[in-house]
Amino acid sequence: MIIVMKDDILPESPEVQGVIQLAERYPNVHAEVRKIQGALRVLTEIYLLGSTSTIPIEPFEEFPAVEKVIRIRERYRSIGRHQGQAEAIGFDYNGVRFGQDTFHLFPGLCAIDTPENTEAMFRALQAHGITTTRAGAYKPRTSPYDFQGHGKACLPFLFELAGKYGIKVIAMEVTHESHVVEIRDALAAAGNPTGVMLQIGTRNAQNFELLKVVGQQQEFPVLFKRGMGITLDESLNACEYIATSGNHRIIFALRGMKTNLGDPHRNFVDFAHVPVVRRLTRLPVCIDPSHSVGKKEAAPDGLLDIHHVTAQGIIAGANMVLVDFHPKPEQALCDGPQALLLGELEHFVRDAELVRHAYLERCALRERLRSA
Ligand code: PEP
Numbered sequence: 001m002i003i004v005m006k007d008d009i010l011p012e013s014p015e016v017q018g019v020i021q022l023a024e025r026y027p028n029v030h031a032e033v034r035k036i037q038g039a040l041r042v043l044t045e046i047y048l049l050g051s052t053s054t055i056p057i058e059p060f061e062e063f064p065a066v067e068k069v070i071r072i073r074e075r076y077r078s079i080g081r082h083q084g085q086a087e088a089i090g091f092d093y094n095g096v097r098f099g100q101d102t103f104h105l106f107p108g109l110c111a112i113d114t115p116e117n118t119e120a121m122f123r124a125l126q127a128h129g130i131t132t133t134r135a136g137a138y139k140p141r142t143s144p145y146d147f148q149g150h151g152k153a154c155l156p157f158l159f160e161l162a163g164k165y166g167i168k169v170i171a172m173e174v175t176h177e178s179h180v181v182e183i184r185d186a187l188a189a190a191g192n193p194t195g196v197m198l199q200i201g202t203r204n205a206q207n208f209e210l211l212k213v214v215g216q217q218q219e220f221p222v223l224f225k226r227g228m229g230i231t232l233d234e235s236l237n238a239c240e241y242i243a244t245s246g247n248h249r250i251i252f253a254l255r256g257m258k259t260n261l262g263d264p265h266r267n268f269v270d271f272a273h274v275p276v277v278r279r280l281t282r283l284p285v286c287i288d289p290s291h292s293v294g295k296k297e298a299a300p301d302g303l304l305d306i307h308h309v310t311a312q313g314i315i316a317g318a319n320m321v322l323v324d325f326h327p328k329p330e331q332a333l334c335d336g337p338q339a340l341l342l343g344e345l346e347h348f349v350r351d352a353e354l355v356r357h358a359y360l361e362r363c364a365l366r367e368r369l370r371s372a
């Protein structure tokens, strides 16, 4: 059950305490208070967890400070959008806001290789006013003989350069608990010049112990990539492990499904699920066109498939785009064939902005016709 408090009621207010006291009089019921950053307002919600199915809602509705009481349906208790919950769960991290109403591009290196390439990437981002990027230090590869990422060795130069070029958030995959510690230590040693969003890769989507690790820490937000060979429902349930462990700053990413029915793309592009995830959950939704398409082929109109699928995700309301770039893709140690060139960044950014604008126009059109 979720008790939504009225606008001006803060988590620490006596009204919230009153609701908790009543709730915890029922056996096996535990209350968790959450501050929800919506698009237009900040809300306090009290989640009642445990044996709540027989608790009546009326005594809670009678509190003058309560706006409404929602019974949680069984699925996705923590990340789910439950009946009557209009507000999405947004959050601020290192000065950047993420929500179902925001839009950010994360162009960057699939894997960090040299300081020179990293600096060239960051310089290009800065020239376009972009402060969010992707950069892999820990690379889970299909073959043990492939480049596994430089690991913690590259973090000092990565973070120093990020500070130099005004990068605020770096999406970086972690595959083990120790990586979170290494990232935290390296950031502190560099004087915290940037922020990191911990990425859970598709191969670890159901690594429940890793999900609990990133869920139990509150410092870094989490970018959860759906599992490539499991259902959306299974991925959403896996993502729920992060939230139930305590971390609600989560972004859900679509990155294509592994099946040769999507050939000749690397994965079957699944961006039709953007509106589905936005409806079923209150999380911001990211798309990864690079790992979905996996190659730089163009359609007869001259636009790369990577551009086309990016547009398909954005026109459907995606809030974030994770996309591979590299100054010299032929030298990249991982995923070179899908990396766009730095000289192609301007086209990518402008194209994405154009489509985002069209998406907002679509929403405005619907509002106009609805209220007419
Ligand atoms: C990545 O983003 O570098 C990556 C490995 O992605 P995925 O987990 O989606 O394959």
Ligand code: MN
Binding pocket: 110, 291, 334, 335
């Ligand atoms: Mn990759």
